[in-house]
Amino acid sequence: MEKAPIGVFDSGFGGLTILREFTELLPDYDFLYLGDNARTPYGNRSYESVYEFTLQGVQYLFSQGCHLVVLACNTASAKALRTIQQKDLPVIAPDKRVLGVIRPTTERIGDHSANGHVGIVATAGTVSSGSYLMEIQKFFPDLHVSQEACPMWVPLVETGETDNPGCDYFVQKHIDQLLKKDPDIDTLLLACTHYPLLLPVIRKFLPAHIRVLPQGKIVAEQLADYLYRHPEIEINCGKNGTRRFLTTDSVERFNEFGSRFYQSHIHAMQIHF
Ligand code: DGL
Numbered sequence: 414m415e416k417a418p419i420g421v422f423d424s425g426f427g428g429l430t431i432l433r434e435f436t437e438l439l440p441d442y443d444f445l446y447l448g449d450n451a452r453t454p455y456g457n458r459s460y461e462s463v464y465e466f467t468l469q470g471v472q473y474l475f476s477q478g479c480h481l482v483v484l485a486c487n488t489a490s491a492k493a494l495r496t497i498q499q500k501d502l503p504v505i506a507p508d509k510r511v512l513g514v515i516r517p518t519t520e521r522i523g524d525h526s527a528n529g530h531v532g533i534v535a536t537a538g539t540v541s542s543g544s545y546l547m548e549i550q551k552f553f554p555d556l557h558v559s560q561e562a563c564p565m566w567v568p569l570v571e572t573g574e575t576d577n578p579g580c581d582y583f584v585q586k587h588i589d590q591l592l593k594k595d596p597d598i599d600t601l602l603l604a605c606t607h608y609p610l611l612l613p614v615i616r617k618f619l620p621a622h623i624r625v626l627p628q629g630k631i632v633a634e635q636l637a638d639y640l641y642r643h644p645e646i647e648i649n650c651g652k653n654g655t656r657r658f659l660t661t662d663s664v665e666r667f668n669e670f671g672s673r674f675y676q677s678h679i680h681a682m683q684i685h686f
Contacts, residue, residue, distance in 0.1 A: 416651040418443035420474030420482035422467065425453030426571070426667075427606025428485030429674035431514065434629035435483075436656060438637055443651035447474055447684070448671070450662035454567050455488040456536030456605075463538065467493035468501060469686045473659075475506055480649040482511045483636065487535055487604050490515045491542035510646055515544050517635030518602065518628045523553030525626055526600040530557045532591045532623075535604035537562040545604060559598065561591040563605075570607040571670075575614060584611060585618040592620075602626045610674065659684045 421432050425448045432446055447470050449455075455463050467489040474482045484490045490513030497511050522531060533545055540562040549558055565583040574580055592598065601623055603609060609627045619625065640647040658681035660667040667681040 414480070414649050415478060416443075416649055417478035417480055418445040418651055418655065418657065420444075420471075420477070420479035421446045421485045422470040422474060422482055422489065423448050423484075423486040423606060424455040424466075424489065425450045426671050426674045427567075429671055429679075430606050430609045430627070431483075431485035431629045431632055432656075433675055433677075434633035435636060438630075438633040439640075441652040441654055443653055443655040445474060445477060445479060445657045445659070447659045448661070448667065448681075450660045450667060452661065454536070454571070455486065455492075456538050456567055457564060458488075458538065460492050463489055463492040464496055468497055471497060471501075471511055472505065473684065473686060475509060480509050481646050482509070483632075484511065484513045485632075486606060487514055488538045489513070491539045491544040510643075512636070512639065514606075514628060514632050515548055515604075517632045517639075518604070519545060519548035520552050520635065521631050522549060522600075522602060522626070523556050525624065526556070528597060528599045529555060530595055530597040530599055531559075532595065532598040532601045533558060533560045533604050534563050534566075534587060534591065534601065534608060535560065536567060537564050539604060557595065557597070559591060559594040561587050561594070563587045563608075566611060567605065567607045570610045573670075573673075575611055580611075580614055581617070584614045588615065588618045598623060600624045600626055603628060607674075658682070661685065 471482050494513040540560045569580050658679050660681045664681050664683050668679050671679045
């Protein structure tokens with residue numbers, strides 16, 4: 414089998430915060446990123462749309478040779494991953510693999526809380542899917558988990574409006590609502606790829622003793638562990654340290670905004686499904 418990059422799919426820019434951690438931890442591996450910026454955000458879309466769009470992205474990455482694709486998007490992981498793994502993969506590509514970000518995060522989340530009270534902030538789609546609660550139940554059944562949907566946070570990040578009183582208002586509002594649900598939270602999981610860019614604002618309104626957990630590092634560590642445990646997949650991953658970026662929308666905008674998420678320069682190519 415020909416060696417190929419690890420595919421990383423997201424609805425747009427957000428997955429670049431996850432890719433950043435992948436490249437830090439696994440610098441030798443080749444990565445091919447695809448952002449569906451033309452149809453972002455996925456956060457408030459129906460199951461059907463998120464599934465249909467995500468499957469198109471995965472198939473495109475397969476057509477580029479990828480043997481392994483990571484859905485670096487919580488909404489796609491919550492609403493599309495299971496169907497793709499169970500229904501589509503056995504038919505379209507039985508030897509290929511698609512992973513998400515929710516399972517690797519939930520496998521470790523309980524290790525980070527001292528008192529067993531965890532808060533989760535995410536898009537409305539991720540929260541309403543119940544995926545985090547279902548997965549956490551398997552690994553940490555005694556963990557006390559409260560969720561808060563923050564529908565304005567992605568648009569604030571996407572428009573670069575993170576440094577003004579309007580942004581403060583929406584961040585404080587959801588932090589306060591979450592703390593009302595459970596005042597004992599000692600760990601806050603940022604279960605959306607955009608939220609690391611709001612970290613300074615979140616910190617402003619979160620009591621200092623609460624630990625903030627961005628998921629990129631956890632997912633990267635779990636990917637490294639997956640590659641170690643699956644030599645039959647790992648052997649097909651190219652290791653020339655290449656990074657390529659694809660977007661379904663304007664390249665100029667992707668290069669400019671994407672660099673903020675990726676914290677390094679990006680030269681993307683536009684594709685159409
Ligand atoms: N990448 C998405 C997530 O992690 C956020 C952006 C969107 O709503 O599409 O949930």
